[in-house]
Structure formats: structure tokens, C-alpha cells
Amino acid sequence: MIFRQLFDPTSSTYTYLLGDSGEALLIDPVYEQAPRDLALLKELGLRLLATLDTHVHADHVTAAWRLHQSCGSSIALAEAAGAELADRPLRHGDRIAFGSRHLNVRATPGHTNGCLTYVLDDESMAFTGDSLLIRGCGRTDFQQGSAQQLFASVREQILTLPDGCLLYPAHDYRGITVTSVAEERRFNPRLGGDVDVGDFTGHMNNLHLPHPKLIAVAVPANMRCGQPEGNAPVPDAPSWAPLTLRFSGVWEIEPMALLEHLDRVQIVDVREAPEFIDQLGHLQGARLVPLSQLMARVDELDRERPVVAVCRSGVRSAQASVLLAKAGFGQVANLAGGMLRWKLEALPVASDSV
Incomplete structure (x- = not known):
């Protein structure tokens, strides 16, 4: 299996490429990075089957629509998100195949109501979006978020995976690239150890964070799967x-x-x-x-x-x-x-x- 972790420095977003037998998936692609991702797919000889967003992002615009326009890939994200143009609405328990491998879909709402975690077939790695970050988690104060729901999602759907399962988040702001179930179960200050739902909700309900700078642009755009308003075509890249x-x-x-x-x-x-x-x-x-x-x-x-x-x-x-x-x-x-x-x-x- 081919695996690549890609990074967008503007939004500190990780995009993940998984490929097998000439077929590929992209998890959490970023609009501005579509040319990079297409170039990598071409170099590796992979055909993009689908883009998978872990949730409707508030800090960047997805490249799902742009990649669909370029190579006909399916657009997949949670049915619960209610986004337009998604041609593959996902539910808990769904399976997404690529080559001889597949991802299992686990619903992990709480950061938003439409959060998903994608687990590789052998449970050696999982892609947690913002539901579980490295030694942290996503906020729960907008987009139908719920601290109680997030606590249950992480404890029941992510931290029940095998100890050695590697966890890959949608973001990290310190340059850390990966963690594991065992590490987060032991060391995550919000969700690990002896923390209970009361501890967690008390912490999350008193963060008082400012909203992401791009929320007014990103959320409406991502509810259209990244399609610009008016269905404006993507211009050809300048050659100079x-x-x-x-x-x-x-x-x-x-x-x-x-x-x-x-x-x-x-x-x-x-x-x-x-x-x-x-x-x-x-x-x-x-x-x-x-x-x-x-x-x-x-x-x-x-x-x-x-x-x-x-x-x-x-x-x-x-x-x-x-x-x-x-x-x-x-x-x-x-x-x-x-x-x-x-x-x-x-x-x-x-x-x-x-």
C-alpha cells in the first residue's frame, strides 16, 4: 500500500493519500493544494477514486469539488453533514474500497455533527479528523458540536482500537505528525487517563476560543464541497x-x-x-x-x-x-x-x- 502524509502550511492541515493496485483515496484535501495532489497521483501512477472529508471544515476549503472536476473522483463525507454535491454520503459502518484494501467508516460526532473517522482494514492506522488531535481534540462550540458527544465518540470509537493503531489527525500546529491509541489513551490531557465526561465537558465548555478566521468563507464553501459560488470554472494555471x-x-x-x-x-x-x-x-x-x-x-x-x-x-x-x-x-x-x-x-x- 502507498501512504503519503501531505501538509498545507496556511491552515496546518494534513491531507492523506492512500493507494493500492493503481487506485487511490485522498482524505481532507485542501483547495489550494489540488495541483500538488494531482501531480503526486500522476507521478505515482494512481487513479483517484474518491476524496473523503472527515467533517465540514471551518479553517480551510476542501478540494473535493476541484478534484472531481479534474479527474471525476467521487465526493464522500458524512450524510449527517447535509452538504450539497456529495455523491457518496457516508454512514457509520460503511466501507470504502481502493485496490485490494478498504477503509471502515466510524461516526465520531462531537466536534461537529458530521465527523467521521476512517479506519484502515487491518486497524493499523486511523484518520481521526478533528475528533482526536495529538494530545488534544477539536473544539465543540459550533457546527452542532457537543462535548458529551465527542467524549463518547473518542472513547468508544477511537480509543477502543488496538494499542498500536497509529492515529493521524486533520491538523497539528506544532509539526507533530502521528500518535497512537496507546499514547492518547495514556497521555491525552483532555480525553485520556482517568478523565470522565464531567471533567471533559467542564474543560471544553470554558475554552472561550475565537472563531476560526476563515469560518464565514470556509463553512459555506464546504457545504458545497468546495465549489465556488456560481459554479465558476477553475482557470488553467499560468505558465510564467x-x-x-x-x-x-x-x-x-x-x-x-x-x-x-x-x-x-x-x-x-x-x-x-x-x-x-x-x-x-x-x-x-x-x-x-x-x-x-x-x-x-x-x-x-x-x-x-x-x-x-x-x-x-x-x-x-x-x-x-x-x-x-x-x-x-x-x-x-x-x-x-x-x-x-x-x-x-x-x-x-x-x-x-x-
Whole structure:
């Protein structure tokens, strides 16, 4: 069996690829990472049968619809979630085959009402979504969540698996990749040891966490299995640089990719003048055009050359990318993570002033 654990750094989401005899499944695919996943499937000689979401996510948009459009894969998630476009609604006890192997579906509601855990046929590994994280669990305060229900789900459906069963969550924010039933049964501070339902509900009901930043976008989109509003088609990837399409419709370029293409593009820095020469510095050859002036100065740019918009974090430059595209620029990208990412990756900056 082929197994790969993939990671989306923006949402700290793990996507899992399982393959056997030329057939594959993807668990919790991320919209922006669909090109990566398709490339891997092609390299490994696998045909994608289905995408499986562990639940309706609130922190990223699923790639289920996008992958279905690309290769005809089925879209599977919990029937209880009530999502549109899912052509394979799943219930507790269902079986999902790929090659000579299969996953067993276990309903594990509590984080949301439609959470599922996928267990490999020999119970050597299970994919728990947000129901059970490494030394933690998903929150229970929205999307029909229930602390009591989650406690029962984890204790009865996950921690009853064999001690050596490896558990793979949908997220980890510290870079830890895997745990086991024995570890979580002993060391999970919320659900392991002698914790009872009263301890757990008391803890979960007093977390008072802010809602995920993307919840207003992600949940409605995931209720459509990742289909953009209006069934807008996914545009072909530009050829001038390796770009990633965000669900917002903005193409992004990673810092290292931009460094390799600096001599071929126009860099438009949309920060204010004092920021251009602050401790973050600016890119060699960048033109300073504050976002508030961009549309008035758009004729200063060459419409025939690709444009990369830059700001501190990637937020203002994403808006600049949208404005430039609306103004008729056909080759526009946003620098992923802005100058913060550029500096974090220790890439070169210019030292000249405005």
C-alpha cells in the first residue's frame, strides 16, 4: 500500500493519500493544494477514486469539488453533514474500497455533527479528523458540536482500537505528525487517563476560543464541497511561474519561486513609504505604489510583463492583485506571506531608500 502524509502550511492541515493496485483515496484535501495532489497521483501512477472529508471544515476549503472536476473522483463525507454535491454520503459502518484494501467508516460526532473517522482494514492506522488531535481534540462550540458527544465518540470509537493503531489527525500546529491509541489513551490531557465526561465537558465548555478566521468563507464553501459560488470554472494555471490558486481566486507565488523569477517580473510593493524602508526592507527592483494610489498609477506598469504584488503579510497585496486583474492585467500574482515570509526564509532584500 502507498501512504503519503501531505501538509498545507496556511491552515496546518494534513491531507492523506492512500493507494493500492493503481487506485487511490485522498482524505481532507485542501483547495489550494489540488495541483500538488494531482501531480503526486500522476507521478505515482494512481487513479483517484474518491476524496473523503472527515467533517465540514471551518479553517480551510476542501478540494473535493476541484478534484472531481479534474479527474471525476467521487465526493464522500458524512450524510449527517447535509452538504450539497456529495455523491457518496457516508454512514457509520460503511466501507470504502481502493485496490485490494478498504477503509471502515466510524461516526465520531462531537466536534461537529458530521465527523467521521476512517479506519484502515487491518486497524493499523486511523484518520481521526478533528475528533482526536495529538494530545488534544477539536473544539465543540459550533457546527452542532457537543462535548458529551465527542467524549463518547473518542472513547468508544477511537480509543477502543488496538494499542498500536497509529492515529493521524486533520491538523497539528506544532509539526507533530502521528500518535497512537496507546499514547492518547495514556497521555491525552483532555480525553485520556482517568478523565470522565464531567471533567471533559467542564474543560471544553470554558475554552472561550475565537472563531476560526476563515469560518464565514470556509463553512459555506464546504457545504458545497468546495465549489465556488456560481459554479465558476477553475482557470488553467499560468505558465510564467509556479503559482497556487487560492479559493479567493488570487494566484500566489511562493518566496523561493519568486526569487528564481525576479528578472522576469515587475514587483509592485503596495505598502506605505515608511514601510518600504523599515526593518523588513523591500525586494530588489521593487516599485513602491501604495495600495491607495494603485489605480491612479496603474499606467506606470507594463501590461505585457507579469506583475507580483507585495506587502507586509500578503493581505493588502492580495487586494492589489484583484484590482490589477480587474484593470486588465492578465499575469498577476500575490507574494505568499508577504515580506514577513520573505524575511523568515532569509531571502535577500535591497537596502536602497524610496
